[in-house]
Amino acid sequence: MEIAGIVRNSFVDYPGVLACAVFAPHCNYNCWYCHNSHLLHKDGSIREEDFFKFLAERKDFLDGVVVSGGEPTLQKDLVEFIKKIKNMGFLVKLDTNGSNFDVLNALISQNLVDYVAMDIKAPFEKYDMIIGYKKDLTEEKKSINLLLQNKVDYEFRTTFSPDLQTDDIEQICKQIKGAKRYSIQKYRRVEYNPKNMQEKSREEMNLAGEVAKKYVEEVKVLGT
Numbered sequence: 081m082e083i084a085g086i087v088r089n090s091f092v093d094y095p096g097v098l099a100c101a102v103f104a105p106h107c108n109y110n111c112w113y114c115h116n117s118h119l120l121h122k123d124g125s126i127r128e129e130d131f132f133k134f135l136a137e138r139k140d141f142l143d144g145v146v147v148s149g150g151e152p153t154l155q156k157d158l159v160e161f162i163k164k165i166k167n168m169g170f171l172v173k174l175d176t177n178g179s180n181f182d183v184l185n186a187l188i189s190q191n192l193v194d195y196v197a198m199d200i201k202a203p204f205e206k207y208d209m210i211i212g213y214k215k216d217l218t219e220e221k222k223s224i225n226l227l228l229q230n231k232v233d234y235e236f237r238t239t240f241s242p243d244l245q246t247d248d249i250e251q252i253c254k255q256i257k258g259a260k261r262y263s264i265q266k267y268r269r270v271e272y273n274p275k276n277m278q279e280k281s282r283e284e285m286n287l288a289g290e291v292a293k294k295y296v297e298e299v300k301v302l303g304t
């Protein structure tokens with residue numbers, strides 16, 4: 081598994097769990113607001129054996145590992161990598177854009193992940209506006225349906241980008257209707273901002289949260 085970065089301790093990346101986070105390089109999306117873009121175009125520079133050595137040393141202090149990216153499901157040996165983490169007794173959270181159904185399904189069916197956070201970038205018909213190209217979303221739709229089956233704890237999450245409106249959040253929520261948990265994250269200004277777009281106000285964030293509650297059991301509005 082390629083590893084491009086590690087956060088040694090995090091209280092915020094895995095709900096209720098003290099975890100470290102490991103970041104895989106590369107992504108098949110090209111979200112214009114990506115905050116990890118520095119990771120996407122470089123190869124993994126951290127050796128897997130060094131990561132596992134670090135984990136072994138932190139075994140009594142950390143409870144979980146967040147596997148993030150980039151898009152970790154692009155890594156050919158992700159299942160084996162996570163198996164090793166699980167065998168050491170850690171909880172595992174996977175951050176994914178849901179574009180690789182088979183890998184997600186394998187991880188869930190083998191009980192290798194304890195929590196999945198799947199990004200929903202936009203209403204399906206507007207994905208290209210965020211991810212930078214027209215994409216067949218069959219895999220993403222299958223991943224949504226899989227998570228909705230509640231075989232693993234999960235959340236869907238959307239960055240409330242300035243080019244989305246409250247109606248778009250409502251449309252997304254219709255697409256994940258009945259979901260257990262949905263997080264709306266505040267977009268933070270990035271250097272590359274071609275249209276000089278502004279962050280959503282606290283009122284806009286909260287309104288989106290109220291709209292989402294019509295469709296989803298638990299809604300979190302983050303970053304206001």
Ligand code: SF4
Nearest residue numbers: 107109110111114150
């Ligand atoms: S899916 Fe995530 S990692 Fe990939 S480009 Fe978008 S924001 Fe960045």
